[in-house]
Amino acid sequence: MSLVSSGMIVARMRPLNITCRRWRSIYLAWTLAWVLPLCAQTDLMKHEDVQRGQADYRQSCAICHGTEAMGGVGPNLVQSSLVRHDENGNLIAPVIQEGRPDKGMPAFPLMDSAEISDIVAFLHARVAVASVVSSEGLAGGYSLQQLLTGRAEAGKRYFYGAGKCATCHSPTGDLAGIAKKYSPADLEAQFLHPSHDSETATVSLNSGKQFHGKLLHLDAFYVAILDQEGWYRSWPLQQAKVQVQDPLAGHLELLSKYTDKDIHDVFAYLETLK
Numbered sequence: 337m338s339l340v341s342s343g344m345i346v347a348r349m350r351p352l353n354i355t356c357r358r359w360r361s362i363y364l365a366w367t368l369a370w371v372l373p374l375c376a377q378t379d380l381m382k383h384e385d386v387q388r389g390q391a392d393y394r395q396s397c398a399i400c401h402g403t404e405a406m407g408g409v410g411p412n413l414v415q416s417s418l419v420r421h422d423e424n425g426n427l428i429a430p431v432i433q434e435g436r437p438d439k440g441m442p443a444f445p446l447m448d449s450a451e452i453s454d455i456v457a458f459l460h461a462r463v464a465v466a467s468v469v470s471s472e473g474l475a476g477g478y479s480l481q482q483l484l485t486g487r488a489e490a491g492k493r494y495f496y497g498a499g500k501c502a503t504c505h506s507p508t509g510d511l512a513g514i515a516k517k518y519s520p521a522d523l524e525a526q527f528l529h530p531s532h533d534s535e536t537a538t539v540s541l542n543s544g545k546q547f548h549g550k551l552l553h554l555d556a557f558y559v560a561i562l563d564q565e566g567w568y569r570s571w572p573l574q575q576a577k578v579q580v581q582d583p584l585a586g587h588l589e590l591l592s593k594y595t596d597k598d599i600h601d602v603f604a605y606l607e608t609l610k
């Protein structure tokens with residue numbers, strides 16, 4: 337672990353196109369098993385995690401969110417856009433750890449990171465299963481039928497009002513003809529989560545040192561960047577503060593604010609921009 341704490345440079349890598357498989361063989365060769373959590377995303381569907389997660393989930397969460405996470409006193413987590421856009425627990429873990437006490441979601445400050453990862457794995461598995469099962473499933477898991485229940489007028493109000501979309505976009509400018517550019521499924525996916533890999537991050541170590549580079553990974557426990565010289569660097573979050581610069585931050589923030597109705601309405605409005 338001293339390697340981690342010194343934030344030592346562990347490998348030189350070319351930017352992009354680095355698969356977890358390759359990272360693994362490189363790191364295993366270096367016997368740096370600690371870095372494996374970085375590849376956790378590909379492990380999310382691993383059967384054992386999901387099984388353990390299901391047991392933990394049933395014990396702590398099912399009473400409010402339902403045994404299959406389809407909702408009860410608490411919301412349906414399979415359809416939650418926060419859960420669907422979570423990567424390695426980056427959105428779910430804070431909700432579990434801090435709760436939303438004012439809204440009836442208790443905090444679980446004593447739940448350890450392994451347990452949280454398992455629950456996250458279970459929730460992702462539930463979403464994956466639901467997407468396969470839904471015959472009309474679209475990228476984000478909403479069926480076209482469902483999306484078309486939205487009202488364009490309400491979506492337009494949201495676009496100029498609460499959604500603040502108009503602070504960054506214009507229906508006669510950058511979004512003109514957007515409905516022609518994408519199929520309905522892609523349009524929905526693009527506005528919920530535009531594809532990009534433009535995030536950069538500044539990592540400030542407790543020692544005061546700062547590093548800046550392309551953000552490769554961030555979850556509730558680790559951050560990894562590719563620095564300006566092309567070095568891969570990673571730290572556990574106890575040792576570092578991370579500031580992410582994301583041109584799409586506005587979109588990520590919206591994910592925790594949209595209701596299903598907002599999503600349907602905005603989608604219906606965007607579909608009118610032909």
Ligand code: HEC
Binds near residue numbers: 399409441
């Ligand atoms: C006592 C009831 C209760 C329990 C127990 C509970 N939750 Fe919740 N949870 C809620 C409520 C109510 C909300 C909605 C809060 C809001 O409106 O923002 C919520 C919201 C959430 C959200 C955010 C969903 C979204 O789309 O914004 C997640 C994720 C979540 N819970 C996960 C969990 C997990 C995982 C557990 C178990 C570790 C758990 N909850 C246990 C009641 C509960």
Ligand code: HEC
Binds near residue numbers: 495505514585590
């Ligand atoms: C803080 C600024 C900001 C806000 C607020 C914002 N967006 Fe975006 N949006 C962006 C950026 C940046 C992109 C990426 C642009 C690109 O790649 O061309 C983007 C991309 C998109 C795209 C894909 C465009 C394309 O041509 O691929 C759609 C659709 C979209 N946003 C819709 C919305 C809607 C609807 C809202 C409000 C609910 C919204 N955005 C709010 C900044 C924002």
